[in-house]
Amino acid sequence: MKFDPSIPEDGINVSRTHPLREALLLVGGVAAIAIAVAVAAAVAVDLVAPHIPIELEVRLFSGWFDRGVEADEAVDPREQSLAKLLGRMAGHWPENPYAFEIAIWDIPEPNAVALPGGVIAVTDGLLENVESENELAFVLGHELGHFRNRDHLRGLGRGIAFSLLLVAVGVGGSSSAVELASLAGQFAQRGFDRDQEIEADRFGLALLAAEYGHVSGAEAFFEHLPELGGPLDGELASYYSTHPLNADRIQALRGMAHEMGWELRGERQPLLSLSPAR
Amino acid sequence: MILSNIETVPGKEITRFFGVVSGSTVRAKHIGKDIMAGFKNIVGGELKAYTELIGEAREDAIGRMVREAESLGANAVVNIRFSTSSVAQGAAELFAYGTAVTVE
Amino acid sequence: MVELGVRLGIPLALLVLAYFTGAAVERRHYASIRERELRWRSVPAITFRSVPPSWKVTECTLITGSVVISVDYFKRFLAGLRAIFGGRIKAYESLLDRARREALMRLKQKAVERGYHAIVNVRLETCRMANARNSESIAGLEVLAFGTAVKLRNAP
Incomplete structure (x- = not known):
């Protein structure tokens, strides 16, 4: 019985796959699953x-998104004019089933x-940037x-359904996987969001035309707020941002107005009592 | 390759011995099966998915150990031991090791 | 956009950093392991429970060698994703391989430094060190190698 000091071949207990290849494969797999789940x-x-x-809907969400104003606090006068x-x-939306409420967010x-339940929240930043009543009317x-397209429910529902489905297919274990999947999922849902924005623009434009007889103010709104669409440029930016890039959106608005024969120019009403409450 | 978990290979004589050879593998079952196992944890019974997982992993580990022994020019591994550890959630690590020898 | 940058950028930067440092650490460790495996190759370490009949043992003692090796961020990331699909967690294989060989080399080194010639009945144990903050992931792996070191009158 003799001792042989040979050393076994190196690397038998380690797979030869390159770690970066493995990483690419796994990340791609998780992203694919997440996109499928999101869709x-x-x-x-x-x-x-x-x-x-x-x-x-109203019963479920009443009180969820209220203004948080105490009963004895003075009501913001801007809220009344907005309402x-x-x-x-x-x-101009005769079959409207909601009793709408306005909330101003600081x-x-x-x-x-x-917001679900019939609440429209408007930020201070928006009120300070609009220059005419028509612009504000278009936003509303x-x-x-x-609301008419029930988009507010869809946004909420999609988020919930996505998380539930993700857990159901098993991407719930490790936090990095969840993070990765939710990013991919958000990316996939942007497409749906974009279509909704265009549809909501169309409805808003129709109401604007019905109220004022022209749609002046709709595109001015985007011209005043070049930063609203998101700060990125290019293809990816256009896809990534929830609201389609302003230039694209103005283009789409003009197309709609032309199609329906709505006048793009017209007299705009001045803003009344919308200066900050202080 | 002759494998045994005793010190010798019965009927043969060890003429040469090498050092420790080992084989190991870490495996995970996909999460769908993990969730099924979770249900099984309520009612009890055999976790077939895991029996399978560990079985596969053990075969894998033995295979790698044998390859190490072959690379030495040995024709048997004696005194083999297994050890199992859980290195990550839902994953099993199987480790097999023994002494590579040449028998005649 | 800024939020996305933070959400994506920091983990990505950590991943890239961990990939390069992890690979460098691993390369260096393997080089050191190989060098020591060559140096101590003539010291037998076997799993036999008794010494080969030709050995004349004069002295023996229990001896241990152990190491704790840390998982890097990149490997943990890969292992986390792999757990979804199942299959070999390749990222952890090299970790275990390094830990085992390191523990064995420390065992041999200790034996030689104390004047022993061989180690019999070698056993290897693996144990995971749980992460204090997140019990699902591991902080590191401990491998313990132990055996009986023997002094021989007729050293091989």
């Missing part, structure tokens, strides 16, 4: 959302959101368009 979630929600009764304007715009970025009309 499935979006399609499912698009099928279901229009059939949710509005009474149910008046909103009432006029909603008047946020410097110009933005407006349609756009949000009314989201």
